[in-house]
Amino acid sequence: MSSLCREVVTLQLGHYSNFVGTHWWNLQDASLSYDPESPPCEVQSDVVFREGQTLGGHVTYTPRLIAMDLKGSLRTLRQQGSLYESGKDTSAVTWEGSVMMHEESPPVKNSFLEDLDKLDGEILAEADFSPQPQCLAGSVNVDTVNNHLARIQKSYRLEGSVKVWSDFLRIHLHPRTISVVHPDGVSNRLEAFGQGDSLLQGSVLEELEDKLHFFVEECDYLQGFQVLCDLADGFAGLGSKVTEMLHDSYSGRGILTFGLAPVSHPDSTPVKDLYHLLNCTLGTVHMANHSSFFCPLTLRGGLGRRPSSPSAFPHLCYDPSLWYHSSSVLALALDAITVAYRLRNNSIPMWQMADTLAVSGRKVVTAYGAVPFPMMHGTSLPDALSACADALPWRPLSACPEAGDGRCYGQWATLKGFEGQKLISSLASGTKAPTPLHSLHSGEDILASYIRSFYPSAPLALQLVSAPSKLTPPFPQIFSQSLDAQGFLQSQPPPPGFPPPVVSSLPVMTSLQSGPALDPWLSELHRGASAFDIRRVAPSFLSQGPEVADYQEALEQLRLLAWCYRDDSCGVMRSSSEEDDDD
């Protein structure tokens, strides 16, 4: 069944989700190969991209994506995109009387978008038959925007100019992709769970159904949906409704939901922080309910009102308050997490991944990531792993520190991007291996034995992919000087005066876990939300639903969910492991 293309439809709900999603799609686009000669890459891009055709007959290649955001969050991007547009047409053919124009002045484009426009234009001029860079027309047009950008290798320093996600969106989107929601009321904000929850009805629901129908109907072997949803604002409510709808209409498909939260929100107040906490709480309960599994993804130290400092990565220097930065780290991790079901050969379908992790009602899983995976240039995997024999190299990506006692109900680890490095130690036969890891004969065994040294009894599934995540502009250069251009560690930092190398690819290791650590994590969420009387402290939170009874019920469900993770049987739980049920 490995040759089948099992399609995935992606949904991005909320502004931060779109930040992460945009970085993620840029990463996908960077690893596309337009050269018919080169061997097909490990990741099958058709899983998440679709081939289409414009009215003019041009072939397009766009994400199978539905992105929802608030009005005003698109700035320079047109909702319909420019791919299917047949030129600017401002005639009012339906009216003969007078027409009054109200024109808004166009927002200033940053240097990256300007270059992108220019490149689009050049390619248009070069090849008449393929007006857009994403064209696969006859594969003749190998000279793509990617190549151009790679050649320029200009670092754009967009930190100051990125206001919304479309400011660094490199790909073209299908006209059906973007959906702008208008919450009622004057504020144009989606602050509370109930507000998002009540949004999905009437024309909004109909529009979403139409869009879903468009992307789903053409799939022969749809394996499921990956849903990226903002957890801290009202989109959590919308996401709950959306996952519920997916669950009802597409039973049997995988629904992998990632709840995303930025490290900090601009101009936050104590009341808003309270709202964020409540949204996280309700969102976690409801989305976990309707998804195959639910994984919170954030660099925050905790989801509570006074979180500890954000996750720090030894080889990254990013600005946690900058959405543009934090979302790029999460996108890298997400690229590795999602790779299992996007592989060309031996891909693991979504539902199998979910079955491995979410056993007996434990639908919430936590993510950990080593971004980048610390690997010396020119060494082997055993060397790299034995260098971190004392502690696992990954950091929490779900605001949930590992319990550290080696207990876990299920784990899914992915190592992506060891290309060019040796997987197994190349010791001459006869010499004594410095560590047991060096004597093993496959990458899987080495990694498994390494992780087992921390989690002795946990069921473990592994995925090794050699191709790294390719970073091309506008990915922010947030790397420390110890990394070389391939993202491996250098033995010595470049001498002062030399500019640090531009990192163009990165190895990443991630792990999804379902373990007892989630019990305190979920209980903490429950305590945080039930610590105060919501009717007194934040009465307007419930003004658009849910009812107080439903709210109490959700808290009760959260308590039960936490109970599922309580460990009474020393962590040895029945769970299907990956090796023997390879599809």
Place this chain on the structure above:
Amino acid sequence: MSAIKALNPKAEVARAQAALAVNISAARGLQDVLRSNLGPKGTMKMLVSGSGEIKLTKDGNVLLNEMQIQHPTASLIAKVATAQDDITGDGTTSNVLIIGELLKQADLYVSEGLHPRIIAEGFEAAKEKALAVLEDMKVTREMDRETLINVARTSLRTKVHAELADLLTEAVVDAVLAIAKPNEPIDLYMVEIMEMKHKTDCDTQLIRGLVLDHGARHPDMKKRVEDAYVLTCNVSLEYEKTEVNSGFFYKSADEREKLVSAERKFIEERVRKIVALKKKVCPNGDKGFVVINQKGIDPFSLDALAKEGIVALRRAKRRNMERLTLACGGIAMNSVEDLTPECLGQAGLVYEYTLGEEKYTFVEKCGNPRSVTLLLKGPNKHTLTQIKDAVRDGLRAVKNAIEDGSVVSGAGAFEVAVADALVKHKPNVKGRAQLGVQAFADALLVIPKVLAQNSGYDPQETLLKLQTEYKESGQLVGVDLSTGEPMVAGEAGVWDNYSVKKQLLHSCTVIASNILLVDEIMRAGMSSLRV
């Protein structure tokens, strides 16, 4: 000094006259924005966003939704006006105009010292009278096609140009007539509106049947089937993960393979049942057979169906399932266990149409369709959106007319008549409330005045002509927008909805009175999260 000032020195307060002035200026501001929209000669607005997104509209409702209204009073009025649209589908602009005008007239008297409460009483009395006049004036008759066309045309001509409006009018009226059942409320949901982006065309068609925006996904399936049976079902015809796959129920990979192939057989069995039904109803293959499934159909099943000459569509939208059975007859099946020929619907013609990457399947020539489709074609998105808005309003107008069983003269005739009746009624009202009645009468006249103004005529002159003509002839006269002269609205076929006018009188009076009675506005610190 307001009491709140003592508690919160930062609070902003406006009282009495000042408060009224704030509210009135907001109402008038809104009125100015929408004034030029009214009527078939109003101005079309094109809104171009920073990124070049175009929105084309003349609909007060759409405009109010597009504008980010900050002023609380203005947003209150906007909400009432859009609520009017939600209930009746029309009258947003008139609503805003009349509210603004009521407040303007009231302001004249208030500035001379009359208490707002008395004016509000006058408004109330005037409303009662106006409603009574409305009851007298409404023309109750059988809603034949011609009347409905007049109603729809009156509505549509204010949204799109005359030629297109006439085209839409016929389509809209026929659509509603097709789905209307005697003595039952009309469910406009049964009229599907389908957009089609087409380079050159700009028109609208009524399809007596259904248009689905997807096609058969198999190269061997026919693109055109005549005289076909239609099976509507909600049965999964694809191999999908089910419980057997989820780990608990098998011990080895072998055993699992067995379960998987068993499940595959299960699906094949379903396909066989459908094929058997097809063979039963069309034994010699002279009739076509179309399967429309709400669930998925995988390539294996498609292949099997195609071999038998069956056309199969997968993943039909949920809302189309009901429409399908209404259009072609038959029953939507949830399992293939009890398939009988009686479950099948019929369609005279099923064909596929491809436009770029989009495919459309037309299910046409149904016997007695109770669900129909309006197919809109336009060169670009903003044109399509605008036509769609217009069609929606047209449908609502026709539905209202049928359900009211009566219509009211348009083109300002109604307002002129009511104003006249109110002036005559004035002596029956006690005391100073008479002034409120007078204000109400004057305010209503804003409609004919603006209609005339938008067409380039002098509003006062036109109004006087109308009033004189009305007094002399006693007929309901409105403005003829092509000449500026009075015309008998009913004879010219300008008819408005009774329910729209009724709703208009109610909501305008209530909201204007409420705003009038506000004598203190305060804004105090508490930054609520939602306004």
